[in-house]
Amino acid sequence: QVQLQESGPGLVKPSETLSLTCSVSGDSISSYHWAWIRQPPGKGLEWIGNLYYTGNTKYNPSLKSRVTTSVDPSKNQFSLRLSSVTAADTAVYYCARLFTYYDSSGYISDWGQGALVTVSS
Amino acid sequence: DIQMTQSPSSLSASVGDRVTITCRASQSIRNCLNWYQQKPGKAPKLLIYAASSLQSGVPSRFSGSASGTDFTLTISSLQREDFATYYCQQSYSNPETFGQGTKVEIK
Numbered sequence: 001q002v003q004l005q006e007s008g009p010g011l012v013k014p015s016e017t018l019s020l021t022c023s024v025s026g027d028s029i030s031s032y033h034w035a036w037i038r039q040p041p042g043k044g045l046e047w048i049g050n051l052y053y054t055g056n057t058k059y060n061p062s063l064k065s066r067v068t069t070s071v072d073p074s075k076n077q078f079s080l081r082l083s084s085v086t087a088a089d090t091a092v093y094y095c096a097r098l099f100t101y102y103d104s105s106g107y108i109s110d111w112g113q114g115a116l117v118t119v120s121s
Numbered sequence: 122d123i124q125m126t127q128s129p130s131s132l133s134a135s136v137g138d139r140v141t142i143t144c145r146a147s148q149s150i151r152n153c154l155n156w157y158q159q160k161p162g163k164a165p166k167l168l169i170y171a172a173s174s175l176q177s178g179v180p181s182r183f184s185g186s187a188s189g190t191d192f193t194l195t196i197s198s199l200q201r202e203d204f205a206t207y208y209c210q211q212s213y214s215n216p217e218t219f220g221q222g223t224k225v226e227i228k
Contacts, residue, residue: 045157045165045208047217060216094164101171105153105212109176111164 002026004095006115012089013121018082022095022112029076033098035108036069036080038091041116046091050098051078058104085119092116123147123211127220133228138199142223144209146190153213154192156185159222160205168207169194199225 008020022034036048049059051069059067068081082089092114100106124147134140144154152172157165167176169185172192182197196203204227209220 044222045210045219047210047219050217058215062216099170102151102153102213107155107167107170107210107212108157108165109167111166114164 002097002110004097004110004112006093006095006112008115008117010116011118011120012085014086014119015084018080018085018089018093018117018119020080020093020095020115020117022078022080024076024078024097028073029071029078030073033100033106034071034078035096035098037094037096037108037111038089039094039114040088040091048080048082048093050104052100052104056104087119090117090119122216123150123214123218125209125211125218125220127207127209127223129223130221131224131226133226134199135228136199136201138228140196140199140203140225142194142207142209142225144192144194144220146192146211148214149190150211150213152187153211154185154187155210155212156183156194157208157210158203158205159208165208196225201227 003025005023012018034051066083071078094114095112096108097110126145154172156169159165172187173185184195186193206222206224
C-alpha cells in the first residue's frame, strides 16, 4: 500500500516561493504518475498539475507560469515549487498518485494527508 | 476551461435513502469523469473512475453512470459513514477541473 506525505514550510511570505516535497513509501516513484492538488480553506479542489513517469508534465494554465515540479528517484520524492505567492495561494496542498486510463487522462487513487500552507507576512 | 456543474450543492437524507448527485460538463469529456468523497479534515477518497468503474474496496452501494455530458453518482442505500462532501472531476481536458461539491448531510 503506497503512502504519501507532504512536507514543507507552513507559512510563506507574499511574493516568495512555496516549496513542498512529497515522500512516497511502499512503491517506486519511477513506476507511476503523480499529481498536486490544492484546496483553499472551506472551498473546493483545484488541480495544479501532473507529473508522468515519462518525464512529461501537465500544469493548470492558470498556474503554469509559476509552477515548477521535479522528481527525485533516489529519495523516492517529488516536489512542487510555486513562485510569487499571494494570499490567494493559501490552501491545503495534496500530493497524490495518478493512474491514467485514456491518453493522459486519469484518476487520483492515493492522496497524502495534505499540508496547510498559509501565505502571510 | 470545461466547467463541471454539480447538483445539488447540498442535500439532507436519511440512512437507507437512495441518493443521486449529478455532474454536468460544459462540453464532451468522453468518460473521463471521476468521483471522490471527502470527509472534514481528510483527503478525498476515490469512489468511481472513468464514469462507472468502481474503485477497489469501495462498497457496491456506490455506482456511477453517464449520459452524454451528464454524469451521475448514486448511493443506493445511504449509510452513516457516507455523510460527506462529494466531488466530480473531469480529466479529459487541461485544466482538469472539479465540480464545486455536494455536501450530503443527515436529515
